Amino acid sequence: MKARIAVIGGDGIGPEVTAEAVRVLRRVAQHRGHDFTLTERPFGGIAIDQTGDPLPADTLSECLAADAVLLGAIGGPKWSDPKAKVRPEQGLLRLRKELGVYANLRPVRLHPALRDASTLKPEVLDGVDLIFVRELIGGIYFGAKTRTATDATDLCSYSVPEIERIVRVAAKLARARSGRLMSIDKANVLETSRLWREVCTRVMKEEFPDVKLEHQLVDSAAMLLIRKPRDIDVAVTENMFGDILTDEASMLAGSLGLLPSASLGDGNRGLYEPIHGSAPDIAGQGIANPAGAILSAALLLRHSLGLEAEAVAVEKAVAQVLADGVRTPDIAVPGTAPASTADVGAAVCAALDRLLTANKG
Numbered sequence: 168m169k170a171r172i173a174v175i176g177g178d179g180i181g182p183e184v185t186a187e188a189v190r191v192l193r194r195v196a197q198h199r200g201h202d203f204t205l206t207e208r209p210f211g212g213i214a215i216d217q218t219g220d221p222l223p224a225d226t227l228s229e230c231l232a233a234d235a236v237l238l239g240a241i242g243g244p245k246w247s248d249p250k251a252k253v254r255p256e257q258g259l260l261r262l263r264k265e266l267g268v269y270a271n272l273r274p275v276r277l278h279p280a281l282r283d284a285s286t287l288k289p290e291v292l293d294g295v296d297l298i299f300v301r302e303l304i305g306g307i308y309f310g311a312k313t314r315t316a317t318d319a320t321d322l323c324s325y326s327v328p329e330i331e332r333i334v335r336v337a338a339k340l341a342r343a344r345s346g347r348l349m350s351i352d353k354a355n356v357l358e359t360s361r362l363w364r365e366v367c368t369r370v371m372k373e374e375f376p377d378v379k380l381e382h383q384l385v386d387s388a389a390m391l392l393i394r395k396p397r398d399i400d401v402a403v404t405e406n407m408f409g410d411i412l413t414d415e416a417s418m419l420a421g422s423l424g425l426l427p428s429a430s431l432g433d434g435n436r437g438l439y440e441p442i443h444g445s446a447p448d449i450a451g452q453g454i455a456n457p458a459g460a461i462l463s464a465a466l467l468l469r470h471s472l473g474l475e476a477e478a479v480a481v482e483k484a485v486a487q488v489l490a491d492g493v494r495t496p497d498i499a500v501p502g503t504a505p506a507s508t509a510d511v512g513a514a515v516c517a518a519l520d521r522l523l524t525a526n527k528g
Contacts, residue, residue: 169202170472173233175210175226178246178255179445180455180508181239184424187457187512188237188464191484194516195468195477198523206233210262211241211255211445221258227265230438235471236266237464238440243447264304268430268438269329270336271301272466273413275420280490284421284498287393295419297399298344300337301409303430305329306359308406325359325405330366336431337403338375344400349381351388351404351412363405385412392416413442422497424456427463429470437471439463453507456495458485461515480526484518 174189176182189205196203208226215221221241230236241255276296282289302325310322334350341348350367352360364382371380383391385408391398392412396419404412417423423443430438441459449455462485469478492500493514499505506514 168472168474170204170234171232172203172205172467173226173230173236174205174207175230175236176207176239177211177241177445178213178243179240179447179450180443181211181241181445183239183450183453183455183508184441184457184460185237185239187508187515188460190512191461191481191515191519192237192464192467194519195474195481195523198519199474199477201474205237210238211258212243212246214258215246215253215255219253221253221255222261227262230262230266234436235467236262236436236438237460237467238438239460240441240443240445242445243450245447260308263430263438264309266430266436266438267304267432267434268436269302269304270333270431271299271303271409272340272429272431273299273301273409273416273426273442275299275413275416275426277420278425278486278489280492281421281425281498285418287419291394292396292419295396297396297416298340298401299409299413299416300333300340300401300403301413302329302333302403302405303409304406306406323357323359323407325362327362327366330363331370334367334370334403335374337401338371338378341378341401342375346377347379347381347400348375349383349388349399349402351383351385351402351408353385353408354382355384359405367403388412389415392419417442422456423459424495424497425458425462427459427461427466429463429466431470435471435473437467439467439471453509454496454505455508456497457508457511458489461485461512476526477523480519480522481515483522484515487518488514 176185307323313320352363354360354364426442465478465481468474493506496505
């Protein structure tokens with residue numbers, strides 16, 4: 168297969184973890200004879216420093232021309248002045264909108280070797296395997312904003328078509344899994360949530376009668392995530408709720424550094440990134456966990472390139488490396504020497520070599 172992949176490492180640890188994901192993609196291409204063109208472009212805070220724009224025209228052009236986009240992380244104290252007219256996050260919102268990636272998929276699965284890495288009891292976590300579907304280009308993040316010396320407003324709005332399309336994505340996933348879908352809103356307070364619940368109920372009744380629908384208020388869902396995470400299989404929610412809840416859900420897996428995400432639209436092109444931030448406090452130290460970025464590359468192989476076997480091989484390689492105890496400081500076993508970012512990337516590539524050689528042909 169021939170594919171064009173835009174690589175936008177961003178800020179902080181973003182370039183470090185993205186480099187390992189690129190390393191893995193190149194290894195996959197080498198083994199399977201694929202032709203991946205991976206082109207790096209500046210994005211986020213570093214792009215502001217270079218051009219004054221977090222999403223320079225050349226970067227956006229490359230992303231729009233690519234079959235998939237691999238992103239690291241953006242932001243940091245250097246660009247966090249609330250009075251700044253240009254911020255890295257503005258570039259990310261623009262990129263999502265330009266790419267039309269309205270469905271953010273965030274899978275959360277506990278690796279057996281890491282059942283003691285979370286602060287929750289292992290017996291609560293065993294068997295956790297859920298996926299969040301977050302609406303990504305609507306809601307309060309994209310609504311009109313005002314600011315005066317004494318007041319500020321952020322408009323949250325949703326339309327019927329926006330809700331319908333994200334519910335359909337989640338329902339199709341639920342149908343392929345357990346046949347259960349949880350929709351999360353705040354319908355006891357917010358008009359946008361009341362519309363969300365109404366539209367969700369109608370779409371599920373008319374188009375997915377075989378999928379069991381459950382509604383949960385966002386505060387109740389937050390408690391369920393900690394109390395009974397196994398009860399959740401596929402959950403769909405709006406932009407801000409999804410942002411918050413998926414960070415909470417990451418603790419089920421033991422570390423933010425472990426979780427990938429895929430942002431998809433109506434076509435095959437997607438935006439893939441680990442859910443963690445830029446972690447400027449550890450940037451440049453070579454200790455960031457690249458697992459989330461590497462697993463995001465696996466999602467890229469699956470959803471944008473249609474390479475299911477290669478995606479599964481990458482996921483198995485990461486699982487094997489975790490089981491073997493090759494872990495960065497955030498999930499290292501106490502009393503053992505932690506691995507570096509590059510160590511983990513090398514170990515995943517070595518595991519891939521074994522898997523892809525064994526399954527050749």
